[in-house]
Structure formats: C-alpha cells, structure tokens
Amino acid sequence: MSAIKLRENLWSVGVLNPALRVFDVVMEAKYGTSYNAYLLTGEKNVLIETVHLDYFDEYLDNIRQVLPVEQVDYLIMNHNEPDHSGSVARLVELCPKLEVIATKAGKKHLQDITNLDLPCRAVGAGDTLDLGGGRVLEFIPAPLLHWADTMFTWDKTGKTLFTCDFLGAHYCEPTMLDRHIHARKAYEEEFRHYYECIMGPFKPNVLAGLDKMPAETELVCTSHGPCLSDTIQWAKDLYRQWSTPEPKPRRRAFVVYASAYGYTGMLADAAARALEEEGYEVVTADVTEQPLSFCAEQANRADVLLVGAPTINRAAPKPVWDVLTSIDPIHLKGCAAGAFGAYGWSGEAAPMLHTFLKGLRYAAPEAPFRVLFRPTEADLAAMADYARSVAALCTSKVDEPPAAAPAAGGKWVCALCGYIYDPAEGDPAHGIAPGTAFADLPASWSCPLCGVDKGMFKQAD
Ligand SMILES: Cc1cc2nc3c(=O)[nH]c(=O)nc-3n(C[C@H](O)[C@H](O)[C@H](O)COP(=O)(O)O)c2cc1C
Numbered sequence: 342m343s344a345i346k347l348r349e350n351l352w353s354v355g356v357l358n359p360a361l362r363v364f365d366v367v368m369e370a371k372y373g374t375s376y377n378a379y380l381l382t383g384e385k386n387v388l389i390e391t392v393h394l395d396y397f398d399e400y401l402d403n404i405r406q407v408l409p410v411e412q413v414d415y416l417i418m419n420h421n422e423p424d425h426s427g428s429v430a431r432l433v434e435l436c437p438k439l440e441v442i443a444t445k446a447g448k449k450h451l452q453d454i455t456n457l458d459l460p461c462r463a464v465g466a467g468d469t470l471d472l473g474g475g476r477v478l479e480f481i482p483a484p485l486l487h488w489a490d491t492m493f494t495w496d497k498t499g500k501t502l503f504t505c506d507f508l509g510a511h512y513c514e515p516t517m518l519d520r521h522i523h524a525r526k527a528y529e530e531e532f533r534h535y536y537e538c539i540m541g542p543f544k545p546n547v548l549a550g551l552d553k554m555p556a557e558t559e560l561v562c563t564s565h566g567p568c569l570s571d572t573i574q575w576a577k578d579l580y581r582q583w584s585t586p587e588p589k590p591r592r593r594a595f596v597v598y599a600s601a602y603g604y605t606g607m608l609a610d611a612a613a614r615a616l617e618e619e620g621y622e623v624v625t626a627d628v629t630e631q632p633l634s635f636c637a638e639q640a641n642r643a644d645v646l647l648v649g650a651p652t653i654n655r656a657a658p659k660p661v662w663d664v665l666t667s668i669d670p671i672h673l674k675g676c677a678a679g680a681f682g683a684y685g686w687s688g689e690a691a692p693m694l695h696t697f698l699k700g701l702r703y704a705a706p707e708a709p710f711r712v713l714f715r716p717t718e719a720d721l722a723a724m725a726d727y728a729r730s731v732a733a734l735c736t737s738k739v740d741e742p743p744a745a746a747p748a749a750g751g752k753w754v755c756a757l758c759g760y761i762y763d764p765a766e767g768d769p770a771h772g773i774a775p776g777t778a779f780a781d782l783p784a785s786w787s788c789p790l791c792g793v794d795k796g797m798f799k800q801a802d
Pocket of ligand 1: 600605651652654714715
C-alpha cells in the first residue's frame with residue numbers, strides 16, 4: 342500500500358498485512374490486518390505511530406512519498422504495543438533529532454521495548470503540541486484501551502481523532518476509508534470480533550473513552566483497519582451498547598461440568614439446587630452438550646463459578662479446560678469459584694481445577710470437593726454445603742447504585758499495579774507532602790510504581 346492522502350496535510354503511511362491469520366497468539370484474523378500510521382505535514386511534521394518491524398521498509402517508502410523522513414519532527418506513540426512501536430528504534434536511528442511523545446506509562450513501555458534511552462516527552466491530560474500555522478494537537482489519555490499507556494491525539498484543526506486500537510478492526514481496506522468497504526458484513530463481523538477480543542475486558546474504560554471523544558470529530562484514525570468518517574456514530578453506538586452493563590437484580594452462578602457416567606453430574610445438580618435456594622440466578626451446563634462459546638459467556642458473567650470434572654487419566658478432561666482458559670481474568674473482583682468432581686482412585690482433576698481457579702484470583706475455599714465414584718446422599722448434602730461455602734466468599738455487587746462522590750481523605754488504589762496511595766504518607770519522592778488528600782494531587786501526578794495517570798486510581802475499600 343502506498344501513501345494515501347486522507348485530508349489536507351494528513352497522510353496514511355501505514356501498511357497492510359493481508360496474510361496474517363492469528364494475531365497476539367489467540368485472536369483469529371480472517372482478513373489479515375493493517376498496521377496504520379499517519380503523517381501530519383506543515384510547519385512541523387508529525388508521525389503518529391510506527392508499524393510492525395517486519396514492515397518498516399514499506400512504511401519508510403510511504404513516508405518518503407510525502408517528504409524526506411529526516412524532516413519529521415515528532416513521533417506520537419498513542420500506544421506502545423510492538424505492532425505499533427516495533428519500528429521506533431529504527432526510525433530514531435534515521436532521524437536523530439526526532440522527539441517521541443507518549444504518556445508516562447508509554448514512555449516506560451517504549452524504553453522497555455527498545456532497550457534504549459529515547460528522547461521521549463511524557464504527556465498527560467490537556468497537554469498540547471503546537472505545530473505552528475495554528476495547528477495544535479491535544480493529548481487525551483485513555484488508559485487501558487487496551488494497554489495502560491493508551492492515549493488519543495486530537496487534531497482540532499483537522500477535526501481528526503487518532504485513537505490507536507480504539508474503534509479499530511483487523512481488516513485490510515486498501516483505500517483506508519470506511520466508505521469504500523465492499524464486504525461490509527465481513528468488516529462488521531471483524532469490528533465486533535476485535536471489540537470482544539481487545540476491548541471487551543475493559544468495558545468501563547471503553548465507556549470512559551467514548552465520553553472523551555470530542556463531539557466535533559469528523560475522522561477517526563485507528564491503528565488497525567479503515568479510518569472512520571461515515572460510520573463514526575455507528576461505531577460509537579455499538580461500543581456503548583456492548584460495554585454498558587446489563588441490569589443484575591440477582592447474583593449469577595454458573596455450574597459447568599463434564600461427566601462420563603453421571604456422577605459428577607449428580608454433584609453439579611446438588612450444587613445448582615443449593616445456589617438457587619441461596620437466591621442465585623443459576624445456569625448449569627454439561628460441556629459436552631453446550632457449545633464452548635455458551636459456556637465461556639456464562640463463565641464470564643457468573644459471580645459464582647463451580648467447575649466439575651471426573652478424573653480421567655490423572656487429569657481433568659480438555660473440554661473443561663477449554664472453558665476455564667476462556668475466562669477473562671481481568672474483572673473477577675468479588676467473584677468466587679470452586680472445583681468438584683467424582684473420581685476412582687487418584688482424583689487429580691478437582692485439585693488441578695481448584696489450583697487454576699485460584700491462579701485466576703477467584704476467591705476460593707481452602708480445598709476442592711471430590712467424591713469416590715457414585716455420590717451418596719451424604720455426599721450430595723456435602724456438595725450443597727460446599728456450593729454454599731463458595732457463595733459465601735462472593736462479594737460482587739448487585740445493581741450497584743451510581744458511585745457516590747469519593748471522600749477526599751481515604752486511600753486510593755492503582756487499578757493497574759495495586760499501588761496504594763495513602764494520604765497520611767503522601768508521595769514525598771515526587772514532591773507530595775504527607776497529609777495530601779488524593780483529590781488534591783496535581784493532575785500531572787502519576788502512579789509512582791507503574792506510571793499510569795490519576796484517573797486509573799479507585800478508592801480503596
Ligand atoms: C478412561 C478413564 C480414565 C480414568 N482415569 C482415572 C484416573 O486416572 N484417576 C482416577 O481417580 N479415576 C479415573 N477414572 C475413574 C473416574 O474418575 C470415575 O469413574 C469417576 O467416578 C467418573 O465420574 P463421572 O461419572 O462424573 O464421569 C477414569 C475413568 C475413565 C473412564
């Protein structure tokens with residue numbers, strides 16, 4: 342793909358990778374992808390993103406179709422995953438006077454990815470870059486969309502928002518414009534697939550990101566797939582719909598199991614009955630009868646998860662693992678889980694499942710529950726007790742009322758790395774005196790451990 346003029350002073354200089362079929366190890370890419378990058382020209386010339394290292398030469402050719410690469414003044418990195426930042430080191434080699442711009446977390450990622458001490462300016466909310474000629478870029482941090490370092494860059498003059506992965510899709514559109522997509526249905530499916538795999542784990546951040554998009558945006562330049570102009574509202578509406586939590590009047594439990602001779606199934610039924618009596622909305626599924634997609638969805642929406650498997654050849658059978666490895670572990674706060682199963686002599690399955698669930702950071706009882714061959718009535722009663730003991734560990738909320746305005750004096754915790762800001766201690770290493778309330782920290786303050794912005798902190802329980 343060559344350089345494409347998108348607007349006055351704005352060029353697409355990214356590349357297509359139509360042969361890609363698997364992205365980030367786990368994500369199918371039926372139609373390949375593009376590594377998008379943009380060049381803003383004027384008194385100062387600005388590149389936004391680089392591309393995957395394998396495509397650096399093509400990227401360079403595209404830039405050179407517009408201007409000599411040595412004339413680029415700034416490189417803005419909205420997000421530093423290596424598919425976008427992979428070529429930064431080579432670009433800096435060619436343009437030693439280039440100044441790189443990223444969030445504080447982005448600067449750190451970039452240094453860890455290039456292993457170089459790059460000339461990088463860290464920017465935060467409201468910071469701007471004056472390009473001369475009346476063109477000023479504004480930076481809008483939008484953390485965890487989908488990395489800690491993510492930000493949007495807003496070009497008010499061109500009414501263009503550079504969103505990196507946000508609103509993107511793995512799709513090759515050679516013209517780079519949504520209005521030219523021929524296989525519309527295929528693109529829409531990829532748009533959804535991309536949301537589910539990349540943005541889905543960060544739904545609250547997606548809603549925050551939508552609210553940060555300037556209303557007058559006319560062009561959205563993403564980092565994968567076509568730029569959006571005609572379909573901005575369509576894309577925003579879908580992101581909002583997919584990210585808005587459904588009402589949850591009751592806690593949900595999912596009892597999922599496999600069973601060769603029905604013994605583990607008997608335990609599953611006893612657990613489901615007990616949880617129903619506890620007031621839970623309960624779904625039960627045998628993994629050999631229900632599709633993995635259904636089981637994965639139920640596991641991800643459950644407040645309490647009970648996983649059962651017989652021991653088969655000293656392990657739990659694969660279909661059960663398929664469900665467990667489909668769980669998105671990012672938002673399991675408050676959720677509880679337990680493992681159970683029938684066995685014949687060695688009984689490894691339930692302990693293995695239990696260890697895995699604890700590894701995902703579910704609240705879990707001390708031990709799994711297992712029974713030799715066919716459960717007795719006493720075993721079924723004990724299984725019901727076990728299910729209740731798991732439910733007792735669940736602390737997830739039901740239909741949470743809108744968050745009250747945070748009190749100024751309490752502790753705050755970083756959602757990314759767990760660092761706790763204690764007003765009593767302050768952060769003297771960064772000029773914050775003991776006794777400074779979180780609300781009084783300057784907007785430029787960031788997490789001393791991982792570098793994310795203040796906005797990533799939540800009030801500690
Ligand atoms: C092919 C096969 C392999 C098994 N391997 C083990 C094993 O390694 N260790 C064990 O404790 N039980 C083993 N068992 C016994 C089952 O775990 C036991 O029959 C259990 O009660 C089955 O429960 P279910 O009816 O829920 O499938 C095996 C059973 C089968 C059919």
